[in-house]
Amino acid sequence: MDFSTKWRNLPQGPSLKNLTEGGFGVLKEAQHAAVQDLTKAHIESFDQAVTDGLSRVVQAVPPLEFTVRNDKVSLSFVEVVIHNPVVSKGNICKEMRVFPAECRGRRCSYKGKIVADVSWSINGVPKGIIKQFLGQVPIMVKSKLCNLHDMSPKELVEHHEEAEEMGGYFIVNGIEKVIRMLIMPxxxxxxxxxxxxxxxxxxxxxxxxxxxxxxxxxxxxxxxxxxxxxxxxxxxxxxxxxxxxxxxxxxxxxxxxxxxxxxxxxxxxxxxxxxxxxxxxxxxxxxxxxxxxxxxxxxxxxxxxxxxxxxxxxxxxxxxxxxxxxxxxxxxxxxxxxxxxxxxxxxxxxxxxxxxxxxxxxxxxxxSIMCQEVMTPGQLYLMFLKERLSAWLVSVKLSFDKRSVKMKEPCTSENIMKIFNMGTDLTKPFEYLLATGNLSSKTGLGMLQNTGLCVVADKLNFIRYLSHFRCVHRGAAFAKMRTTSVRKLLPESWGFLCPVHTPDGEPCGLMNHMTASCEIVAETWLTTSISALLCSLGVTPVDGSPGQAFADCYPVVLDGAVVGWLETELAPAVVDSLRRFKVLKEKNIPPWTEIVLVPKTGKASLYPGLFLFTTPCRMVRPVRNLAFGEEELIGTFEQLYINVGILEDEIKPGVTTHQELFPHSMLSVVANFIPYSDHNQSPRNMYQCQMDPSESTGSLTMDVTLDPETKPAALRALLVACVTLLLSLHLWRWLRERSLPGLPGPPVWPLIGNAAQLGSAPHLYFARMAKKYGNVFQIKLGCRVVVVLNGDSIKQALVRQGPDFAGRPDFTSFQYISNGNGVAFTTITDRWKVHRKVAQSTVRMFSTGNPHTKRTFEHHILCEFKELLQLFVGKTQEQRYFQPMTYLVVSTANIMSAVCFGKRYAYDDKEFQQVVGRNDQFTQTVGSGSLVDVMPWLQYFPNPIKTMFDNFKSLNVEFAMFIQDKVIEHRKTIQSSTIRDMTDAFIVAMEQVRDKTGIFAEKDFVTSTVGDVFGASQDTLSTALQWIILVLIKYPEMQLRLQQEVDRVVGRGRLPSIDDQTQLSYIMAFIYELMRFTSFVPLTIPHSTTTDTSIMGHTIPKNTVIFINQWSLNHDPAVWPNPERFDPERFVDEQGALNKDKTSKVLIFSLGKRRCIGEDLSKLQLFLFTALITHQCTITADPAMPPKLYDYNYGLTLKPQAFSIAVSLRGPMSLLEEVTKSSADSKTQN
The missing domain is CATH 3.90.1110.10 (RNA polymerase Rpb2, domain 2)
Structure with missing residues (x-):
């Protein structure tokens, strides 16, 4: 960081010499320093991370020690090296280096190999060092590892870059991504x-x-x-x-x-x-x-x-x-x-x-900025890299644990290398972080947020583009806070944060921009000599005794370490000496040192002491030290205790110690572009919103024909129009020939088929078409033929002809769910049959197959219901009426988390909320009729469907990593003799099958199976619970009858239990009517035919997509008189018992070979929840928001529109507290 001459030649006013002098447009020998400084904070932090920082990480990652067959094995990193991006070995090409322009054009990531030297030892005896490839990690453009580093403007243009290319960003899947600089303590x-x-x-x-x-x-x-x-x-x-x-x-x-x-x-x-x-x-x-x-x-x-x-x-x-x-x-x-x-x-x-x-x-x-610093891209990169290196060691340990049982010979280098190759590489976690901006971390990295860490460096205009690199964000967590204190512009921000360059609206005051002269410290400095220097200046060592009482001394703190005591009288002289050494660059004092003497005032002011800071990531800016006539870097805390003048006439001898280098030093780079801003119409001041320059300002470019982001829009629009017209004519003819002969169906449109006709409720459209064309008809979605089954044809297909209709289509979205290894979305194979059998028996064991696990399941529901009810009552007291949807989703997920992982989460847990909160997007994408599945070409050019699908892929990666972390934790501590939860049961069961048959050997099917159970159950069950509460407030008289029944059967002296299911017939009738009436899973996951078959006289070829309209069966007037009326009485016989013939006709969990394996588990939970909520409380609707049963959001499940409720207790919660406590004690003993 050389600041000595940076600001000396600052222009005093606007100039047109670059336009009037000769040579305009001719490439210069070197890049313009002022432009390159815009991204300096990003590039310097990354360079520091991959050089000095990387060596420190290697030393900081602790060795991983574990036991293998009574031998103590130790693994540790000796060296880690990140290489420049190059073409993979084995490829033949003239230029082995990879450049950013190629990655933008190919829509791939700009990344380099990361290779580690791993030392291993057994029982303390070193066995050697193995060089191991760990994957590929993103490389920042224009950093030391980038192949554009130190190129001249001419060389940059030759490699299809701008002559003034600034860098400071990553390229992920062809998109330029910037890691945000965040405010940290x-x-x-x-x-x-x-x-x-x-x-x-x-x-x-x-x-x-x-x-x-x-x-x-x-x-x-x-x-x-x-x-x-x-x-x-x-x-x-x-x-x-x-x-x-x-x-x-x-x-x-x-x-x-x-x-x-x-x-x-x-x-x-x-x-x-x-x-x-x-x-x-x-x-x-x-x-x-x-x-x-x-x-x-x-x-x-x-x-x-x-x-x-x-x-x-x-x-x-x-x-x-x-x-x-x-x-x-x-x-x-x-x-x-x-x-x-x-x-x-x-x-x-x-x-x-x-x-x-x-x-x-x-x-x-x-x-206040005095208590803050900035998290730079290099800092986040380095922290995440360290965690992933530790995770790699853990994955190797797990591989050891798997292989040690079968290993007969002692550990050799060859065996170790094979095991190393089984470790999880670092490529996907890094790409996920940069592609989504979401942090998947076990430790949290000491950060206040795990989302919104990366943004796209959009090039709407150059002003907008450069602002990304000067922006510092307060944090995503503060955007939702109602308080405005975090948004206030405080006086101590002068010179560091621009007072005017902040967007309008929601991010106002949270997204700020550094001033033009503000920089971020990137380097680290050894401070051992500073401690000795302090002692020579009169500081008493921390374990010594000063000449005066400790009450008359200042504690001296250097980078968070207490180094001594300084007598009050000596403090000003010591500070002056330190500042002289700093300005004149003497005594090995770094120029970015912050020297802060907080004086004793006799009042309740800041805690006194002498604080010195040399650490990186602090904001510093240059001012002129009047005593020495030299520039000095001052920090945010230091500025509070020095006197800085702006103009000459403001300088007071003996008082003013420093002077600003220029009067407009408090403005950002963009704000400094605005001449006569006081005379501008307010909205035209471009620093208030970087969108405005797009209306009036152009930017010079050298690669307009090569940059995929800036190609002329008119030419693209014309090309797209021509291609669309030709394709439409061709597809119109092709679709007419492709229809299934003899199978009726509605007319189709070119290119999109019947997709536009489905509307927001496809199940209702299918029901209308069934009345016109029969229970079996065909539609087209894009170019794909889909057969829709309604009414009686469903049982014919799924039960009587089950094997013929049990396949899954080759939908694009299915490939990303559970990595294609799950039970729910995978097509039928011999391995799938074994997989489903293992999963089904395990899930049954945790619902009805085992008395102990059934009681444990009941305990989980009771505990979670108590937490939920307390939350509902508290929300009612705070707000009178509140919306319960989010809490029901988290509550359901918590029950399944306890069943699957033996752990529940707090309702405000950010990671858990993020995982369960994005479930709606998942269900919208995989629901029947999803456009990305039937028209996969939509994912290859910008459009809303592509955006939704890209988010869907990111969601699946995030969800898979969440589940995988839990499975890895279980594998570490599992004991086959003690099954703690469903994950343990899956691990033991699948390893037994693998040992006997060899199935499940090559992939981790435990993660995918747990993911299926956890993900599917939380969506369907939370949706059902939302409908239960909505119906209860819609029909208060029905709620009263349910309360009367539960009081009559259970009484007020105990809580309802699973064993009461047979006695509470009206509650069961209510649940079945709710499933029938709402049909909250209107369409099953799409099926496909596994062979050429026929149904009801219609021939259907192999691999045809089948949609199952469950809603049509549940609303068939021939089976359910007046089906649009909610009436639980239809499920109660003359004796008041549950009518089993009627309940068997309700279809919500599918039938046959694809019947939901968690059906029993789900029905138990719905019963117990309904019984508990009617036993413990009364729910009323918000008069301002009358409940609506026919408004819903369509996806894989039908979710009701938002509604508000109030909850009042029917009595004290002592029963819940006693039962959950006694259940917990019993569980501990078991």
Whole structure:
């Protein structure tokens, strides 16, 4: 970062010399530095990540140790290298290098190989190093690894790039993607915060706390808090693997150092020796540790290791002390290397916490730029790379576990290489991150969001394009907040964030842009010499005694490490010396060092101290130091305590220390383009919205004929029109010849067939056509013939001729679901038959086949219903009426998560909400009549269908990774003798089949099967629950009758259970009528014929797509008198019992070989939910939103339109609380 001459030759005004002088349009020898600086923050951070950062990652990834046949195996990385993009070996070409223009044109990704040297040892004996290919990772354009690096303008144009190509982006599937720069908390600085919600973390918690965002040199980050409790003690909390843990501070302090309690006490009270309350609180914290029988450090380490080792996934041979050391290394002040440094920092944070809790210092604003830094693309890239390298080691361990049973010979290099090749590569996770902007991470990487991390670098105009690289975003999580505090422009942002360059509307104040002179620090610096320099200037080492009392000294903190104490009188002189060394580049002080002396004011101001920052990712900007006449880089925190003048007449001798380089330094690059902005009509100021320049401003280009994004629109439109006309004429003739002879059907349109006629309710269209053409007729969707079955023909096809109609069509979307290995969407083969049999028996075991698992399932429903009911009651108290749809989706998914994974999620869990919240898009794509399946050519050019399908593919990758992570966790801890949940059952069952028959050997069918069960059940069941509540509020009298029945059979002294199903006949009748009336799965997943066959006199060839219209059977007037009326009585016989003949005629879970394997499980859940909700509460509709039974959203399921409800309890919830507690105790014993 050389800032010395950057701003010296700044033009004083607009100039036309580039237009009037000769040589306009002639390529220059070098690129324009000002343009290249626009993407400097992106490129420098990436270069730093793949050079110095990569070597730090290799050192930071811990070795993976595990046992194989009683041998201790250790795997570790020695070196990792990322190569420039080149053509794969074996290809013959003149130029082996790959350039970005080729990737844009071919719609592929610009990526390079990543190769690692992996060291392996057995029982501590090194066995060698193996060079392993780990996949391909994206390469940033114009970075050091890009083949365009250091090219001249002439060379760039020769390679089909712009002469002033800036780079700073990635190319994924031919699309330029930019990793957003996000606002993050300032690293390694303890921030005093008050959060009322912290009171809900436990009994005695207050709103006061100290938060610190700890970041290692390779950017690994965690968030850590100290909480002040009402009894005067302090609780330390940290996050590990997305789980929140709490630890009394005394245990952490004693675990870090081998000090006596008196020594720890003395360190904690430094500067507060006269505060008797504080000293008593310190004594109490140390007494708590003694009461747990931990008088020494070794006892504390053993205590912590024993309790935390179950969460650390460490080798069995690790002692408790080793586990505790791992905990301290990975979770407590991770930016510091030594335990003593961590100890001194925790002591400082404790003193600051008590000072803040007693209102002796002010709260720091996390929305202020002084407490913030920027997450750069290189930082995110490096953090994600480290996690994926660790995940690769874990995948190799799992491969070892699989192969170790069959391995007879000892481990050799050849065997190890085969196992290494089975590890998961890094290509797909990186492409998924950049293609979707969604982060799939086990740890969360210490970030506040996992979506919206990448955006398309759209080239609407150059102004819009360059703004992507100067933009800093506050975060997606803040966009939904009602508070406006995060959007406010605070005075301390001067010079760093442009006050006017922010979009209108929703992102206003959240999407800001850096000023023209603002830069991001990318380099790292060794600070060992700075500590010695401080001591030479008069700073007392942290373990020493200053000349004055500690209360009269400032703590000195360097990059989050407490290095000493500085006497108050010496502080200004020390700061002046440090600033002189910084400006004159002496004493090895980096020029981007931030020197912040927070003075003592005698009032409740910021916590005093001398804070020095040299870390990367901070915003800095140049100003002129008046004392030395040189440019100096100042940071966001530092700016608060210096005096900067703008114009000459504002400089006050002895007061003003710095001056702006130019008066408009607070404006962004775009805002600086606007001459006489005060005289412009307000909307014409282009910095307010980068869309405006498209109306008046053009940009020069050198590759207009080659850039796929900028080809002339008129020529493309003419070409498309001509091709469409010719294809329509040809297809019209071809479609007439392709129809199935003798099979009736409606007339078709050219190119699209009957697709436009389906409307928003295809099942109703099919029912109308059945009245006209019969129960078996044909339609065309695109060029594909589809046979639609209605009424009696459905049972004929699925039951009597089941094998002939049991196939699945070769739809495009089906290939992406469960990687084509699932049960639901895969066509019939011998392997599929075995697969379905295993899956069906396993699911049955968890519903009706086993008393213990049935009780466990009931326990999961009870627990989740209690949480849901509490949420409903709380929402009613807060808002009076609320919309329950989202909560029902999460609740259903939680029940299936407990069944499949043995774990439930909180309703506000972001990762879980993201997985279950995008289910609607999935069902819309795979539902019968989906255009992308019948007209696959729609996915090859821009259109709304392609956009939906691209999102659908991303959704499947995200969902598969979510399920795969859970399966991997189960494989690590599974014991075949103890089946904890359905995933364990699938693993054991499929491994038994694999060992006997060899089926399921080459692919992971467990992940796909669990994905089928979890995904399908959450969609159908949540939809059914929404309809149940909607019908209950639509017919209050029916709700009352259900309540009367459950009270009569169950009573008020206990809760309904699965065993009450036979006695609660009206509730069962209600459920069957709901399934019939709503037919919430109107069409099954499309079938196909497996052979040439015929039905009802119509011949149907092999591989014909079959649509099954279940709605037509459920609304057949011949079977159901007055079918459009909701009437549960039709399922009750004269004796008041459930009419089994009628229930067998309801079709919702399909029939025959494709019957839903989770039917019994689903019906049990629907029954128990209905019984519980009528037993426990009364639901009423919002008068402002009358419930509508005939308005719905079509997809694979019919979901009702939004509605609002209020929930009131019929009595106390004590029964639910008692039963769930006793069930949990029983489950633990079992």
């Amino acid at each position: 300032r690293r390694n600085y303890p921030i005093a915060m008050s959060r009322p919600k912290w009171k809900s973390r436990g009994q005695g918690y207050t709103q006061y706390g100290i938060s610190i965002h700890c970041v290692k040199e390779e950017h690994t980050a965690i968030n850590m808090n100290l909480h002040y409790l009402e009894n005067g003690t302090v609780m330390l909390n940290f996050i590990y693997q997305k789980e929140l843990f709490f630890l009394p501070l005394g245990f952490a302090l004693k675990a870090l150092v081998d000090f006596t309690d008196f020594q720890i006490y003395q360190e904690l009270i430094k500067g507060r020796e006269d505060n008797s309350f504080y000293k008593s609180c310190v004594s109490e914290m140390l007494r708590i540790v003694m009461e747990e029988g931990c008088p020494s450090r070794s006892k504390v380490l053993n205590y912590l290791g024993e309790r935390f080792r179950v969460k650390m996934n460490l080798p069995d041979w690790y002692t408790n002390e080793q586990c505790a050391h791992f905990l301290l290394d990975e979770c407590v002040c991770i930016h510091l290397k030594s335990d003593k440094e961590k100890f001194y920092l925790l002591c400082l944070m404790t003193r600051k916490l008590f000072t803040f809790a007693k209102q002796e210092c002010m709260e720091e604003n996390p929305d």
